[in-house]
Amino acid sequence: MSTHAKAAAKFLADRERAAWHDRALYHVREKRDRMAHAVPEWEALRQAASEIKLHTLSHLGRYLEEFERNATANGMVVHWASDAREMNRIVLDILRRHGGRTLIKSKSMLSEECGLAPFLAGQGIDAVESDLGERIMQLMHRPPSHIVLPAIHVRREEVGELFERELGTARGDSDPTYLTHEARKHLRGKFLSADVAMTGVNFAVASEGAFAVCTNEGNADLGTSFPDLHIAIMGLEKVVPDYRSLAVFTRLLARSATGQPVTAYTSLYRRPEAGKQIHVVIVDNGRTESLRNEAHRNMLKCLRCGACMNTCPVYRRSGGYSYSYFIPGPLGINLGMLRSPERYAGNVSGCSLCYSCSNVCPARIDLGEQIYAWRQEMDADGVADTRKKLAVEGMDVVMRHKTLFYTGLKLIPWVPRFVYNNRFNPWCAGREMPHFARRSFNELWKEGKIATEKKEKR
Secondary structure, eight states: OOOHHHHHHHHHTSHHHHHHHHHHHHHHHHHHHHHHHTOTTHHHHHHHHHHHHHHHHHTHHHHHHHHHHHHHHTTOEEEEESSHHHHHHHHHHHHHHHTOOEEEEOOOHHHHHHTHHHHHHHTTOEEEEOSHHHHHHHHHTOOOSSSSSTTTTSOHHHHHHHHHHHTOOOTTOOOHHHHHHHHHHHHHHHHHHOSEEEEOOSEEETTTTEEEEEESSSHHHHHHHSSSEEEEEEEGGGEESSHHHHHHHHHHHHHHHTSOSSOSEEEEEOSOOTTOEEEEEEEOTTHHHHHTOTTTGGGGGOOOOOHHHHHOHHHHHHOGGGSSSSSOHHHHHHHHHHHOHHHHGGGTTSOOOOOHHHHHOTTOOOHHHHHHHHHHHHHHHTOSOHHHHHHHHHHHHHHHOHHHHHHHHHHGGGSOGGGTSSTTSGGGSSSOOOOOOSSOHHHHHHTTHHHHHHHHHO
């Protein structure tokens, strides 16, 4: 189990990168705020989204069966996968039956979750990421560091060097417009030669047997236009009841994710064109187990907008790779703990409990409150940090005994600073402990000096 603090230290070693990473993400947060404030019914929409998700999750089997029934009637083929291994096997079987060797795919965190691209590469199938940020990370052989802005941590100079090496672009040219055009030319050939297209699913509409894919680059639409086979993979929590429900989520998604009124492309797939196939793979991979967890099942409401990451002061300053789960930030902390407390408990410390994530979540998920709840469960699960546990137990003894507490207050100002201001105190990595006042607020209050000073100021 790796700890968030140790991994964050690597990111923070590059102070310049850490600073602009923080600024860039908070800029997205500010755009989100402007968009939210421009919609008078914003909070009503968030409440509606939360209630729709709660209703759907409470009747999940019914809506999934309705989606399967209607999608099948529309000419799609629906598959069910219990876990990542089964999803990958189903996708491989479909590809082999079709004779596909090259897959063009749009962004899908489910494929990251299930390790689909490395699995297919091991089977001799090239799965090409068509989202620009995802393609950058694929060429760097690195996972995304953000679920919406996968290459947000990469400098444009680094992209220039990467494209020079991989795509043969002009030496030393890191102009974003130039690099984007070069990536476009590079990917155009991949779109035209792909045997199979793959997309994720933002929302699956049960009443219509249709699904929505939301992108800003149009890569999903272009990718699905040429091949005869389209494979869509979706977590089973993506289902929504009807188009009215979908309208609520599309008003919230882009505003929360990137500060736009709506994604540039919101495409609905309802039936395959003549001579073409659409296969939908519905994946569980631990989701029904999460649904049984009453304290944390709210995580299944998530729209994958990334707003919680953009606002999180810890994620913004420590980067996505400081988390051991493949999704970082408040969302990843909670999902990782649902997946395996033993493996991912080290992420739980990466939270200031400011609850800003809860305040911006478009589905009103209590993200911060759940992280707090996980902290209360860590000792019982046997994953609590021993040093922190001892420190808290020591504080508990002092705080419960009045004499110890007030004696400590009197003595601490006279203790030499090197005793607590040293390399053995994690707080002192990059900062110093504050100087303790010679007289406590409590003493001054009892003597009436606080009240006297207040009256004099008036």
